[in-house]
Amino acid sequence: EDQVTQSPEALRLQEGESSSLNCSYTVSGLRGLFWYRQDPGKGPEFLFTLYSAGEEKEKERLKATLTKKESFLHITAPKPEDSATYLCAVVKGGSEKLVFGKGTKLTVNP
Amino acid sequence: DSGVTQTPKHLITATGQRVTLRCSPRSGDLSVYWYQQSLDQGLQFLIQYYNGEERAKGNILERFSAQQFPDLHSELNLSSLELGDSALYFCASSAPSGAYTDTQYFGPGTRLTVL
Numbered sequence: 757e758d759q760v761t762q763s764p765e766a767l768r769l770q771e772g773e774s775s776s777l778n779c780s781y782t783v784s785g786l787r788g789l790f791w792y793r794q795d796p797g798k799g800p801e802f803l804f805t806l807y808s809a810g811e812e813k814e815k816e817r818l819k820a821t822l823t824k825k826e827s828f829l830h831i832t833a834p835k836p837e838d839s840a841t842y843l844c845a846v847v848k849g850g851s852e853k854l855v856f857g858k859g860t861k862l863t864v865n866p
Numbered sequence: 867d868s869g870v871t872q873t874p875k876h877l878i879t880a881t882g883q884r885v886t887l888r889c890s891p892r893s894g895d896l897s898v899y900w901y902q903q904s905l906d907q908g909l910q911f912l913i914q915y916y917n918g919e920e921r922a923k924g925n926i927l928e929r930f931s932a933q934q935f936p937d938l939h940s941e942l943n944l945s946s947l948e949l950g951d952s953a954l955y956f957c958a959s960s961a962p963s964g965a966y967t968d969t970q971y972f973g974p975g976t977r978l979t980v981l
Contacts, residue, residue, distance in 0.1 A: 790969070799868065799956055799972035800909070843909065852960075853899070853911040853922055854970060 758783045762844050762857035769864050772833045777842055777860045780826040785849030789827050791820050792843040794859070800843055803829075834864045869893065870973035872957050878979045884945040887976045891938055891959030897921070898940040899960070899970055900932055904953040915940055947980045954978075 915934035
């Protein structure tokens, strides 16, 4: 069965304290891995798509990387406005549906 | 703003009732997806339409149905509602290529509360 596991479930950081979120997946024939940010009561906001192992993408303080078994979302010098739940999702071969992990709730304290 | 719109924003109803959720995709997008998000289950795929035709189905209950109209907006119909149907319902849309890895852009969601 396809599985996406995110860790940790929750993470508290001080402003400026860099860290990484993990997304491990078990899926046959990965076609793409997606990172989204979700604020409470809002829809997921697209951040990155990664297609193959070794690929990296950056946007402001965020950097996403992909290996054959997992993806990391690195957050450098976070600010309080980075506080949100970060969701990882995969699309496998022959499918178009996103299979989501349960997310990591990030809190950045000033 | 993703460009995907959903109405209504909130819906409160009673058990046994029927409701309709509406979604308008981004301009030019042909695919529409529906997801349910509950506290214990996370985001779960329900169903996908591509240019008016059903394309993929997830764990959608028989009490739920959807359709996509010629103008590409979509509606999700939920009937014989139960307390457990209370959740956030999201619509997403993706580009017209129909490729497996098209990015899905999500709407703001409809919060359904069944009393």
